[in-house]
Amino acid sequence: MAKNKIVVAYSGGLDTSVMVKWLKDNYDAEIITFTGNLGQTKELTGLKEKALKSGASKVYIKDLQKEFLEEYVFPALKTGAMYEEAYPMATSIGRPLLAKALVEVARKENANMVAHGCTGKGNDQVRFEVSVGALAPDLINLAPLRMWQFKSREEEIDYAKAHNIPVAATKDSPYSIDENLWGTSIECGVLEDPMVEPPADSYQSLTPIEQAPDEPEIISIEFSEGLPVCINGNEMDSISLVKALNTAGAKHGVGRIDMIENRLVGIKSREIYEAPAATILHFAHKELERITLDKSVMHYKSLVAHEYANLIYNGLWFSPLREALQAFVDKTQERVTGLVKVKLYKGNVRVSGRTSAYSLYDPALATYTAEDQFDHAASEGFIKIYGLPLKTYNRVTQKITNEKKKKAVA
Numbered sequence: 001m002a003k004n005k006i007v008v009a010y011s012g013g014l015d016t017s018v019m020v021k022w023l024k025d026n027y028d029a030e031i032i033t034f035t036g037n038l039g040q041t042k043e044l045t046g047l048k049e050k051a052l053k054s055g056a057s058k059v060y061i062k063d064l065q066k067e068f069l070e071e072y073v074f075p076a077l078k079t080g081a082m083y084e085e086a087y088p089m090a091t092s093i094g095r096p097l098l099a100k101a102l103v104e105v106a107r108k109e110n111a112n113m114v115a116h117g118c119t120g121k122g123n124d125q126v127r128f129e130v131s132v133g134a135l136a137p138d139l140i141n142l143a144p145l146r147m148w149q150f151k152s153r154e155e156e157i158d159y160a161k162a163h164n165i166p167v168a169a170t171k172d173s174p175y176s177i178d179e180n181l182w183g184t185s186i187e188c189g190v191l192e193d194p195m196v197e198p199p200a201d202s203y204q205s206l207t208p209i210e211q212a213p214d215e216p217e218i219i220s221i222e223f224s225e226g227l228p229v230c231i232n233g234n235e236m237d238s239i240s241l242v243k244a245l246n247t248a249g250a251k252h253g254v255g256r257i258d259m260i261e262n263r264l265v266g267i268k269s270r271e272i273y274e275a276p277a278a279t280i281l282h283f284a285h286k287e288l289e290r291i292t293l294d295k296s297v298m299h300y301k302s303l304v305a306h307e308y309a310n311l312i313y314n315g316l317w318f319s320p321l322r323e324a325l326q327a328f329v330d331k332t333q334e335r336v337t338g339l340v341k342v343k344l345y346k347g348n349v350r351v352s353g354r355t356s357a358y359s360l361y362d363p364a365l366a367t368y369t370a371e372d373q374f375d376h377a378a379s380e381g382f383i384k385i386y387g388l389p390l391k392t393y394n395r396v397t398q399k400i401t402n403e404k405k406k407k408a409v410a
């Protein structure tokens with residue numbers, strides 16, 4: 001009997017395929033693979049056969065799409081969490097769920113170790129291992145890419161061929177790509193030069209703006225307590241809704257993000273993201289909050305969103321702080337119900353209308369017409385008291401300055 005039992009987070013790519021065999025030999029282990037379906041389009045076909053051929057004794061493939069959107073993505077959407085104000089974190093939010101599902105398989109199979117295929121200089125290794133540690137403190141985390149002898153893809157391919165591990169016949173993308181329902185992350189290759197405009201082959205599902213339709217598309221999105229529920233009047237389940245917005249946004253070139261980001265491990269990296277649905281939903285949700293949230297809640301919430309995004313990005317989804325902030329956010333969302341109309345056009349998403357039963361926008365107070373109810377006269381006293389501290393401060397300061405000047409002249 002094998003000494004160890006390892007559940008491998010398996011993508012079917014070269015790294016994780018080589019890993020199955022490498023772990024089996026180096027740890028005298030029985031290998032079970034686990035693959036979570038988060039809506040990636042390319043990688044799931046033929047996966048089981050590939051894992052078995054690579055040396056796995058058992059293969060788990062689990063559809064996590066609904067759980068991903070409803071338990072991970074939407075809470076972050078309600079929060080308005082964007083890392084460094086730009087990245088909707090499709091990859092980052094998926095990791096804790098994959099770690100949780102991996103742990104479940106490890107428990108079911110009585111495994112003593114888990115392994116992932118993340119590199120030693122990214123954020124994902126941190127997210128995986130911290131999440132596994134939080135959920136199953138006794139499980140041993142293995143990161144073969146930080147440990148093994150291979151220095152290049154070619155060396156891995158040689159090893160794979162020598163051990164009859166299936167290597168993809170299709171030509172590999174020059175980029176490292178991670179894809180799920182909430183977005184695609186694209187890095188490496190020529191993209192490593194921040195002055196290089198991403199070439200045409202870096203586009204995955206998005207239409208470049210130059211080729212986007214000349215006619216704009218208007219979409220109405222309804223939210224209920226911060227959650228998107230309807231598109232153009234049709235009630236939709238979470239998966240169909242996000243897929244529909246991905247399709248519409250991609251067609252109009254909406255949701256392409258080119259950013260230099262600060263990784264947790266201390267380096268800046270250049271990443272391209274394609275996240276049409278995430279971009280549209282974050283935008284529309286924010287517009288609805290602008291009319292439904294009280295000013296002080298709205299302002300405070302942006303601080304929470306900033307902190308919450310850092311927690312997700314930095315691998316602390318399963319932390320008491322993330323949960324506590326979630327409770328705050330969920331309370332704010334009780335009023336975020338209503339409809340937002342957005343216009344998609346050549347890479348842009350603009351608001352064309354918003355309405356809500358909870359709207360705090362009061363036309364009688366906002367209008368400049370004869371219907372105006374605002375008490376203009378009350379502003380005089382308000383400004384007097386509001387500006388009083390500044391008047392006092394400067395009266396004193398100017399008096400002292402003048403006295404100093406007088407002394408200098410004398």
Ligand code: ARG
Binds near residue numbers: 124176177186187
């Ligand atoms: N930089 C992003 C993050 O840390 C994405 C990482 C994965 N990217 C990739 N192209 N494989 O969340």
